[in-house]
Structures are given as C-alpha cells and as structure tokens.
Amino acid sequence: MRMELVYREISPGRSYLKRAYLSINLWFMGRAIQAAARVDDQVRREFRSLPDKFTFALGIMPEGPHFIVQKSGVDSARYIGRCIDAQPVDLKMEFKHLEAGMLTFTFRENTPVATARDRLVVDGEVAYACSVVRILDIVQIYLLPKLVARLAVKRYPRWPLGRKLINRTRIYWRSLIGY
Amino acid sequence: MLHVPGYYEYCCRVKVVAGHDVLERIPAILERVHATRPMIVTDRGVAGAGLIDVMTEAMGDQVTIGGIEDDVPPDSSIEAVRRIAEAYRNNRCDALIAVGGGSVLDTAKGANIMVSEETDDLMAFSGVGTLKRRLKPLIAIPTTAGTGSETTLVAVIKDHERHQKMPFISYFLLPDAALLDSRMTLTLPPAITAATGMDxxxxxxxxxxxxxxxxxxxxxxxxxxxxxAKHLLPVMKQPEDRDGRLALAVAATLAGMAFSNAMVGMVHNIGHATGAVCGVPHGTCMAILLPYGLEYNQHRNGHLTAELLLPLEGADTYARTPRNQRAQRVIARVREMNQSLHDITQGQHPRCLRETYDRDGNAAVPFERLPDIVAAAKNDPAVFLNPEDLDDEDYRMVLEHAWAGTPLDCTRIKRG
Amino acid sequence: MIPIPAFFEFECPVKTHCGHRALDHMPFELRAMDVAKPLLIGDVPASHAKRWRPVVNAFRDSQMTIGVVEEIPTDDPQAIVRQLAAIYRDKDCDAIVAVGQGPFIDMAKWLNLVVSTGEETLDAITSGQAIPRTIKPLAVIPSAAADGYEVSGLLRTGNEAVASVNLMPQLIFIDPRSVGQPDDIAMAETALMALTHGVETFFRSDANPMTAVYARTATRLALDALHQLSGIGERGSDLAWTVAQAAALGGCALGCGPCSTTHAIGQAIAAGGKISAAQAAGVVLSYALEHRAIANNLDNDALWGLLCDGDHYARTPDSQRGSAAFYFLRSLLNDLFDRTDGQIRRTLQDAGLTREELQDVTVLPDPLAEEGDTGDYATIMAHAWDGRPLR
Structure with missing residues (x-):
C-alpha cells in the first residue's frame, strides 16, 4: 500500500548566541567609529567629505542586529542606535544572512572577500560607500591586533607607533564609555 | 588553471541570440514574449548612423512599431526616463527595444520600471530588491562591441536635481533577450572599434x-x-569582415558575462574617474590603463595574468615563454596591441593619457588634472575587488605613468 | 577554440550558488523572487544521507516559514506529483526546494509544471503549447551522486521526455554540507557522466561560445574529481563538492539540447543491467570521439585544450593532440580501474558483457537525439568492448 506523504510546517528558530555575538560586535564597532572620528585625522577627513547628517548602517539581513552612525557637525560622528527602521538611512551595508556576518566578524572572511563572495549588499550612493569602507578599515586596524587586522584589510598600513598605540587606547576608552 | 574559490555565485540569465540575420528574427522573438507593439529607444548617434533603418527594414511589416525615441542623452537621466515612459503609455506600447550602448539600455530599464509598476516615482524602486516581479519585455540590441551592458542587472539613472546617481539592481532588470547582429557594428568607425574592443x-x-x-x-x-586577440586587429584592417564583427560582438557579451559575475578592479576604477573628470571615452581609458593595472597588481596576481598568455598569443608563444616571464609578456602584448591600433587609426587611438584630445583638439587630460582624477577614483567602488589597495600616492604614481606612457617602476609599488 | 556559428541562441536561467555556506544564501535568494513560503521536498536517500538537515537549518534566522515533505518515494511519479501539488496549493506554498537526485528531480520539475500551469499530466501541459516562461521558482540542491540531468532542461519520466529551458531550476545551491558523501564508485560514476556531458556538449552541433563556458567548466571539474578518485591527484576534503559541481554544471551545459552518441550507446548498454549508464558512457566516450575524429568531424586541438591545462596543451605538438586526448581518456579509466579494484570498468568486456550480448544491444537514438545522428554504433561498441583504439 502506498505511504501517505507527511507534510510538516517548520518555523526555523533563531540562533540567539550568534545574534548576541554580532550585536555586541556591531554595537562596539558603531561606538568605535564615533570615537575614531574624534581621535583620528584620517577618519575625520573622511567624515568631512560626507554630506551633512549622512547616516549609514552596517548589519545583518533580515532584521538582524545593526549599528547606525550619523555624521554630526563638520567632521565628527555619532552612534545613534541599533534600530534600522527608526530613521531613514542613506547608506545601508548588510550581510545577506547571519552566517555571512559570522564569517566576517570571526575574521574568516574579510570585507573584500565577503564582497567578492556576494555576501554583502550595499544599498545607497556608492561613492559614499567608499568613504565608509575606508573608515571601517581604519577602525578595524585600531581595534584589532595586527595579526588579525592583517586578515581584515587588504594592506596593513605603516603608521607611526604613536598614532597606533595612543589612538588605540583612546578609541577603546571612548568606545566603552560612549564618548 | 581551474580556480575554485571557497564560495561563488554565477548567473547569466539573459537569452542571447547572435548571428548575421538576427534582426529578421525580431518579430518571432517579440511573439515569444507576447508583444506586438514595441517602442524603440535609442540615441542620436545610433539613429544618425542609419542603424534604426537597417533594423526596421529587416523587421519588415510584421511588427507595428509603437514609437521611436531617439534622443537618449549620453548619461541616462531621470528626465529622459520620464519622457520615454510617457511616450510608451501614450502610444500604448507593450515592449521596449533598446538599441545602443549602456546609457540607452539604462534609460530603457528605468522607463520599463515606470511603465511596468505603473508609477511616476521611479526613485521609490532604486536600490536592491525593491522590484518583485517581471517587468514588460525588454530587448537589448548593442551597437558597440564593448560595454557588455546587455548582460547586467544594474541600471544607473542620474537625478540632476538632487545631483545623485541612483542604482537599480534586480534580476528583473535583465533584458529578455540580447540580440547580436553583425550589421549593427559593421559601420563602427575604426577608433571606436579599437576602443570598444579594448574595453x-x-x-x-x-x-x-x-x-x-x-x-x-x-x-x-x-x-x-x-x-x-584573434579578431580585433584583422577587423581593424578589414572593417567589412562580418564574421570578425560577429566574433567581436560575441566576445564583448562573453566579457560582459564575466565581469557582471566577477566584477572588475583598478583599471575600471581609475578609468571611471578619468572619464568623469576629463570626459575621455570609457573604452579609451580602459585601453590605456589596462597594462598599468596588470603591472601594479603583478605581485598579487601575476600567476593569473601569466595564464592569459595562452588565449592572447596562442600555444606556441605560451610554450616558448618561460613561466616567470609570461605575465610580463601579457603586459607587453597589450601595449603592442595599443601600438598597432594607434598605427592603424593613424593616431586616433591614444597610447597614453597625454595623447587624448577633446572635440576641439585640446588635451583632454592636462597634467594638472591628475589630482582631480585621484580624488574621483577614491570614491569609485570598482577598487573594492582589486587585489592590491591604492592610496593617494599610488593613484598618483599610476596616473603619472599612464599619462606619459612609461611603464610603472615596479620598485615603487607598495606591498602590504 | 570553437568556431562561432552564423546563428546561435543561448539561454541558461540557472543561478549557481556554490561553496562554503551556500545554503545560507537560499532565503535571501528566495525572498528576491518574492517567495514567502517554500515547500521543501526530499527523496529517501537525501534524508538518510543527512543532506536534509543543513537545508532546513539554512532557514534559521530567515523569518520564513517552510513546508516540508521528506522521504518521498519515486516509484509512482504521477500519483506523488498529484499529492504534492495538492499540498503545495492547500498550504499556500509559492516555491519548491528539491533535495535529491535523478528521477526525484524529474518529479520536482514535473510538480513545478503542475503547480505553475494547473494541468495535471505532462501530456496536457505540453500538448500544443510550449512550456510557459513564467514558471514558479524551483531551487535544486545537487548531490555528489547524480545522474547529471538534474540541473538540465530535461524532464524524463518513463518513456516520455520533455525538454525546455524553462524547466531548468532557477536556483541551485551546491554546499559541501548538502552534497552528501557517497562512496567512491558513486562519485566516479557521477563524475564520468559529468565528463561525458561536458565533452559532448562542447562538440555538439548547436554548441556556441556560451554553452562552451559551462561545458568547459564541467569537464575541468569532472577531470579534477576523477584525478583525485584515481589516485593521480591528491585527494582533497572537498572532493564530493567538486563532483556535485561538475554534475550540476554539466546539466547547465546540456540545457535542453539533444543528447548524443555516447549517451545513446550508454543508455542502450546499461539497459542490459551489467553496467551503469554512467560507466558505459565513460567507457564509450573516447571511442565515440575517436570515431568522429576519423570522420574529420572533430577539432583535435579543441579537444586536447578542453582536457588538459595550458602547459600540457602548449607542449604537445599539433599533430599529436588528438591521439594524446584519446590516450589520456583511456589511461584515466585504467587508473580508476586499478584504484577501485575493477569496479570502474575500462572496457565493456570488463563489465562481463559478451560479444554476443553486445550484438543484441539495440541503440535507439535518444528521443531527443540530434537529427541524422545514426552513428556507426556497432564499430564504436566493438572497440569499446575490448579497448582497441580505432586507429
């Protein structure tokens, strides 16, 4: 006798641990951008080239964790939260899924590789995306130890020791206290 | 020579119809997509060259043309899109045929969004993933064997009021068919054949x-x-070579499929900027800058460049050239091609940026403008996927050499 | 290089997602096609080979609800398609994700036709009309044990075969986690079939530079896998993934075009039950090609260029490229034979076929074979039987 086919409906769950890990990383990165814009000249120059009140977000699709940063003043930035729907965003850079975010935030795929592998979607004016990517690169170089940062960026820069050590400490502090 | 990355995506969904008598098949192709009243979108250059007449003659009276819009501007603007969408509606058309290069196709794609989504607010559909369903049938007929834009799922429309270039990205923007007919490129002037071939x-x-x-x-x-490699120089010498013209058109579409999946690097990056700042045609920039891109990246991807010697010069040269000299030979070969094209076009095909001129015969890229090109290049995303990074100094160095036409000094290239 | 025909058409609607974490891209891709609730269907081997779990898990964090039916038998396609179609409609599904191989994927294509057109039988669907362009989304998760037709535009069931480019899945996801880990024999057979698809479509009468892209890539991947399986090449951890890629891209190359001599002979011999169609095709391939070369109907340069890397190709003198290619294909089978203790056959004789049995084999041109492809089947089979070169 023929077996009846069994239909089931599944609402696959969420990976709470991974979401939490990415949320913390993104939160810290958002705050680090705010801090770097106060500390590093190059980051300030990049912000200066962006339009007033320019808002950008980096995060995970669909409705995953994000950070949103807005240009404030002439060349500084403000971390303004994690909720992507709360305000209009000029430039959105999103990983297509949680696992893609995990690959990048566990340093197994850097941003160029994630882009090459079609894991990242950029939505908005691409000219500004270039500035944002440079900002993210600099922030990563500050936040990560050299061994890891070398994997994260295409070319590890030769900065004077002072810039690296002093600014790194300042950025870490400011990110933590949110100033 | 099989390079399989850890992850890749590949898609070339556009239907390609190629040959010497494809135009005659347009009625049948329209029938397959259930269209009877197409609107033809093109620009003045294409219409002026008589290509629309060639096409309508080939189609005969089997199709009622709903209208011909032949004044698409060189950069696809929102005004042109609106105008074409309105004409499409007024003439009750049911398909679009875009005849021309990238800007014509982009404009047609924009108009297609407006008429298919029945909207007046085109910008509401910009970005990724906003289009959710099939649009009206769109047929692309490229008239230069170069851009490959018939294979891309992107349209870029300029909003002059807001000074923005808005990208539209969706698989629904791919044309329903790309038609490559040798007649459409047969009358292409030598300098343009050269530039688009190198593009x-x-x-x-x-x-x-x-x-x-x-x-x-x-x-x-x-x-x-x-x-x-096989057909460009012969076609330059014998412009009437129909088979050669078809081969170049097919090559351009193949190259379009390659770059719409694998993207591009610093040659496009600097080329886009040079075009934007100084108005040098895209293909010309590509021809001049290609050897510099290969030289600059050689410490990263020389082994890949070396492999290209086989398709570029054939088995004998490949076997004869020692492995560690193949990349150099590829770069030299590209320069030789530029030199030959320069000779055949009696100097119209420039070998370096210094040799480019605008319509009035003035230098198109004055040396003083190089810093402006650097500034523009920094905001062009093509550099994302270049194997090596570039900072201001690197851009400047590459541009100076490309301006003068001297090979890069490899000792000055920074290695990360 | 293959010459450019004076006229050709090319179409391949498949979007390939291939590699590490490929499955995780599925929800994004489905959403882009406006899919809200896909129906996952899997055959019995898929569930047993644990290929199923990663596919379901790929929908974690996607906020999509999915319908699933697993362990679907393939013995009575018509009845099963009818049941699945009822489920698809009742449960408001709007796309199919199929995890399986061979006849099961044929069933998935059929199901998609049924839910897209509303017709129940293949006859009703195809009688008097072409298969519609606006077919519902179908995603296929290929396996390393495949018959090579999964991703093609062919739908074969019983004696019927329908071909349309619109039958090809729009999305394929080749993820190392979901290709399965079949044994070496199954992988070698899959790779041999992919090799045959690649090489034959490369030289098919309707070949063009664009089909050649898929044909070339499938051939190179299949050869890479066969080298690993035969012990010539170092065995990588991603062997099964390579095999699945070769099979899937071979299907893309095949498209909805005609099958050719090797397939027709392979099928006919396999019908005798002594050797699988894939192995038979693998054995016959070099002889069918050589037969074509003798009839001056094959570009030896192009064949050798297809089979080996640039350095090998360039170092082989022009006049020897043809014989190098045939020798290469045969020695590959010899190596596989040695490595698998004779389970992969070098010749038809190895498979236990007798000359008499061979004479009884009737090669029916494939229902989709090229017109005029009568082929000198007897000669090709005779040489494939004892492994004598034709020249």
Missing part, C-alpha cells in the same frame, strides 16, 4: 585577475580574450 578585453582580463573570479567567469573571460 571588452579589459572586462575579461580584470574579471580573470581580480578578487571575485570563479571557474565560470574565468571560462567566459578566456573565450572573450581568445576571440578579441
């Missing part, structure tokens, strides 16, 4: 040597390079 070559070479390559885009690229 296609650059698409293929960058797709093969930059970061987003995959085995399928590689196969596209290698075939394109082989065809261009």
């Amino acid at each position: 296609a070559l650059t698409h293929a070479v960058e797709a093969y040597t930059c970061l987003a390559k995959n085995p399928l885009s590689d196969a596209n690229a290698v075939s394109a390079i082989e065809l261009i």
Whole structure:
C-alpha cells in the first residue's frame, strides 16, 4: 500500500548566541567609529567629505542586529542606535544572512572577500560607500591586533607607533564609555 | 588553471541570440514574449548612423512599431526616463527595444520600471530588491562591441536635481533577450572599434585577475580574450569582415558575462574617474590603463595574468615563454596591441593619457588634472575587488605613468 | 577554440550558488523572487544521507516559514506529483526546494509544471503549447551522486521526455554540507557522466561560445574529481563538492539540447543491467570521439585544450593532440580501474558483457537525439568492448 506523504510546517528558530555575538560586535564597532572620528585625522577627513547628517548602517539581513552612525557637525560622528527602521538611512551595508556576518566578524572572511563572495549588499550612493569602507578599515586596524587586522584589510598600513598605540587606547576608552 | 574559490555565485540569465540575420528574427522573438507593439529607444548617434533603418527594414511589416525615441542623452537621466515612459503609455506600447550602448539600455530599464509598476516615482524602486516581479519585455540590441551592458542587472539613472546617481539592481532588470547582429557594428568607425574592443578585453582580463573570479567567469573571460586577440586587429584592417564583427560582438557579451559575475578592479576604477573628470571615452581609458593595472597588481596576481598568455598569443608563444616571464609578456602584448591600433587609426587611438584630445583638439587630460582624477577614483567602488589597495600616492604614481606612457617602476609599488 | 556559428541562441536561467555556506544564501535568494513560503521536498536517500538537515537549518534566522515533505518515494511519479501539488496549493506554498537526485528531480520539475500551469499530466501541459516562461521558482540542491540531468532542461519520466529551458531550476545551491558523501564508485560514476556531458556538449552541433563556458567548466571539474578518485591527484576534503559541481554544471551545459552518441550507446548498454549508464558512457566516450575524429568531424586541438591545462596543451605538438586526448581518456579509466579494484570498468568486456550480448544491444537514438545522428554504433561498441583504439 502506498505511504501517505507527511507534510510538516517548520518555523526555523533563531540562533540567539550568534545574534548576541554580532550585536555586541556591531554595537562596539558603531561606538568605535564615533570615537575614531574624534581621535583620528584620517577618519575625520573622511567624515568631512560626507554630506551633512549622512547616516549609514552596517548589519545583518533580515532584521538582524545593526549599528547606525550619523555624521554630526563638520567632521565628527555619532552612534545613534541599533534600530534600522527608526530613521531613514542613506547608506545601508548588510550581510545577506547571519552566517555571512559570522564569517566576517570571526575574521574568516574579510570585507573584500565577503564582497567578492556576494555576501554583502550595499544599498545607497556608492561613492559614499567608499568613504565608509575606508573608515571601517581604519577602525578595524585600531581595534584589532595586527595579526588579525592583517586578515581584515587588504594592506596593513605603516603608521607611526604613536598614532597606533595612543589612538588605540583612546578609541577603546571612548568606545566603552560612549564618548 | 581551474580556480575554485571557497564560495561563488554565477548567473547569466539573459537569452542571447547572435548571428548575421538576427534582426529578421525580431518579430518571432517579440511573439515569444507576447508583444506586438514595441517602442524603440535609442540615441542620436545610433539613429544618425542609419542603424534604426537597417533594423526596421529587416523587421519588415510584421511588427507595428509603437514609437521611436531617439534622443537618449549620453548619461541616462531621470528626465529622459520620464519622457520615454510617457511616450510608451501614450502610444500604448507593450515592449521596449533598446538599441545602443549602456546609457540607452539604462534609460530603457528605468522607463520599463515606470511603465511596468505603473508609477511616476521611479526613485521609490532604486536600490536592491525593491522590484518583485517581471517587468514588460525588454530587448537589448548593442551597437558597440564593448560595454557588455546587455548582460547586467544594474541600471544607473542620474537625478540632476538632487545631483545623485541612483542604482537599480534586480534580476528583473535583465533584458529578455540580447540580440547580436553583425550589421549593427559593421559601420563602427575604426577608433571606436579599437576602443570598444579594448574595453571588452579589459572586462575579461580584470574579471580573470581580480578578487571575485570563479571557474565560470574565468571560462567566459578566456573565450572573450581568445576571440578579441584573434579578431580585433584583422577587423581593424578589414572593417567589412562580418564574421570578425560577429566574433567581436560575441566576445564583448562573453566579457560582459564575466565581469557582471566577477566584477572588475583598478583599471575600471581609475578609468571611471578619468572619464568623469576629463570626459575621455570609457573604452579609451580602459585601453590605456589596462597594462598599468596588470603591472601594479603583478605581485598579487601575476600567476593569473601569466595564464592569459595562452588565449592572447596562442600555444606556441605560451610554450616558448618561460613561466616567470609570461605575465610580463601579457603586459607587453597589450601595449603592442595599443601600438598597432594607434598605427592603424593613424593616431586616433591614444597610447597614453597625454595623447587624448577633446572635440576641439585640446588635451583632454592636462597634467594638472591628475589630482582631480585621484580624488574621483577614491570614491569609485570598482577598487573594492582589486587585489592590491591604492592610496593617494599610488593613484598618483599610476596616473603619472599612464599619462606619459612609461611603464610603472615596479620598485615603487607598495606591498602590504 | 570553437568556431562561432552564423546563428546561435543561448539561454541558461540557472543561478549557481556554490561553496562554503551556500545554503545560507537560499532565503535571501528566495525572498528576491518574492517567495514567502517554500515547500521543501526530499527523496529517501537525501534524508538518510543527512543532506536534509543543513537545508532546513539554512532557514534559521530567515523569518520564513517552510513546508516540508521528506522521504518521498519515486516509484509512482504521477500519483506523488498529484499529492504534492495538492499540498503545495492547500498550504499556500509559492516555491519548491528539491533535495535529491535523478528521477526525484524529474518529479520536482514535473510538480513545478503542475503547480505553475494547473494541468495535471505532462501530456496536457505540453500538448500544443510550449512550456510557459513564467514558471514558479524551483531551487535544486545537487548531490555528489547524480545522474547529471538534474540541473538540465530535461524532464524524463518513463518513456516520455520533455525538454525546455524553462524547466531548468532557477536556483541551485551546491554546499559541501548538502552534497552528501557517497562512496567512491558513486562519485566516479557521477563524475564520468559529468565528463561525458561536458565533452559532448562542447562538440555538439548547436554548441556556441556560451554553452562552451559551462561545458568547459564541467569537464575541468569532472577531470579534477576523477584525478583525485584515481589516485593521480591528491585527494582533497572537498572532493564530493567538486563532483556535485561538475554534475550540476554539466546539466547547465546540456540545457535542453539533444543528447548524443555516447549517451545513446550508454543508455542502450546499461539497459542490459551489467553496467551503469554512467560507466558505459565513460567507457564509450573516447571511442565515440575517436570515431568522429576519423570522420574529420572533430577539432583535435579543441579537444586536447578542453582536457588538459595550458602547459600540457602548449607542449604537445599539433599533430599529436588528438591521439594524446584519446590516450589520456583511456589511461584515466585504467587508473580508476586499478584504484577501485575493477569496479570502474575500462572496457565493456570488463563489465562481463559478451560479444554476443553486445550484438543484441539495440541503440535507439535518444528521443531527443540530434537529427541524422545514426552513428556507426556497432564499430564504436566493438572497440569499446575490448579497448582497441580505432586507429
């Protein structure tokens, strides 16, 4: 006798641990951008080239964790939260899924590789995306130890020791206290 | 020579119809997409060259043309899109045929969004993933064997009021068919044949040597390079060569498939900027800058460049050239091609930026403008997938050499 | 290089997602096609080979609800398609994700036709009309044990075969986690079939530079896998993934075009039950090609260029490229034979076929074979039987 086919409906769950890990990383990165814009000249120059009140977000699709940063003043930035729907965003850079975010935030795929592998979607004016990517690169170089940062960026820069050590400490502090 | 990355995506959904008598098949192709009243979108250059007449004659009276819009501006603007959408509605058309290069096709894609989504607010559909369903049938007929834009799922429309270039990205923007007919490129002037041929070559070479390559885009690229290497110079000498023209058109589409999947690198990056700042045609920039891109990236991807010697010069030269000299030989070969094109066009095909001129005969790229090009290049995303990074100093160095036409000093290239 | 025909058409609607974490891209891709609730269907081997779990898990964090039916038998396609179609409609599904191989994927294509057109039988669907362009989304998760037709535009069931480019899945996801880990024999057979698809479509009468892209890539991947399986090449951890890629891209190359001599002979011999169609095709391939070369109907340069890397190709003198290619294909089978203790056959004789049995084999041109492809089947089979070169 023929077996009846069994239909089931599944609402696959969420990976709470991974979401939490990415949320913390993104939160810290958002705050680090705010801090770097106060500390590093190059980051300030990049912000200066962006339009007033320019808002950008980096995060995970669909409705995953994000950070949103807005240009404030002439060349500084403000971390303004994690909720992507709360305000209009000029430039959105999103990983297509949680696992893609995990690959990048566990340093197994850097941003160029994630882009090459079609894991990242950029939505908005691409000219500004270039500035944002440079900002993210600099922030990563500050936040990560050299061994890891070398994997994260295409070319590890030769900065004077002072810039690296002093600014790194300042950025870490400011990110933590949110100033 | 099989390079399989850890992850890749590949898609070339556009239907390609190629041959010497494809125009005659347009009625049948329209019938397949259930369209009876197409609107033809083109620009003055194409119409002026008589190509629309060639096309309508070939189609005969089997199709009622709903209208011909032949004044698409060189940069696809929102005004042109609106005008065409309105004409489409007024003339009750049911399909679009875009005849021309990238800007014509982009404009037609924009108009297609407006008429298919029945909207007046085109910008509401910009970005990724906003289009959710099939649009009206769109047929692309390229008239230069170079851009490969018939294979891309992107349209870029300029909003002059807001000074923005808005991208629209969706698989629904792919044309329903791309028609390659040798007659559409038969009358292309020599300098444009040269520039567009080198444009296609650059698409293929960058797709093969930059970061987003995959085995399928590689196969596209290698075939394109082989065809261009074999046919470009002969077609320059014998412009009436129909088979050669068709081969170049097919090569350009293959190269388009390669770069729309594997993307491009610094040659396009600096080329886009040079075009934007100084108005040098895209293909010309590509031809001049290609050897510099290969030289600059050589410490990263020289082994890939070396592999291209086989499609570029054939088995004998490949076997004869020691492995560690193949990349150099590829770069030299590209320069030789530029030199030959320069000779055949009596100097119209420039070998370096210094040799480019605007319509009035003035230098198109004065040396003083190089810093402006650097500034523009920094805001062009094509550099994302270049194997090596570039800072201001690097851009400047590459541009200075490309301006003067001297090879790069490899000792000055920074290695990360 | 293959010459450019004076006229050709090319179409391949498949979007390939291939590699590490490929499955995780599925929800994004489905959403882009406006899919809200896909129906996952899997055959019995898929569930047993644990290929199923990663596919379901790929929908974690996607906020999509999915319908699933697993362990679907393939013995009575018509009845099963009818049941699945009822489920698809009742549960408001709007796309199919099929995890399986061979006849099961044929069933998935059929199901997609049924839910897209509303017709129940293949006859009703195809009688008097072409298969519609606006077919519902179908995603296929290929396996390393495949018959090579999964991703093609062919739908074969019983004695019927329908071909349309619109039958090809729009999305394929080749993820190392979901290709399965079949044994070496199954992988070698899959790779041999992919090799045959690649090489034959490369030289098919309707070949063009664009089909050649898929054909070339499938051939190179299949050869890479066969080298690993035969012990010539170092065995990588991603062997099964390579095999699945070769099979899937071979299907893309095949498209909805005609099958050729090797397939027709392979099928006919396999019908005798002594050797699988894939192995038979693998054995016959070099002889069918050589037969074509003798009839001056094959570009030896292009064949050798297809089979080996640039350095090998360039170092082989022009006049020897043809014989190098045939020798290469045969020695590959010899190596596989040695490595698998004779389970992969070098010749038809190895498979236990007798000359008499061979004479009884009737090669029916494939229902989709090229017109005029009568082929000198007897000669090709005779040489494939004892492994004598034709020249």
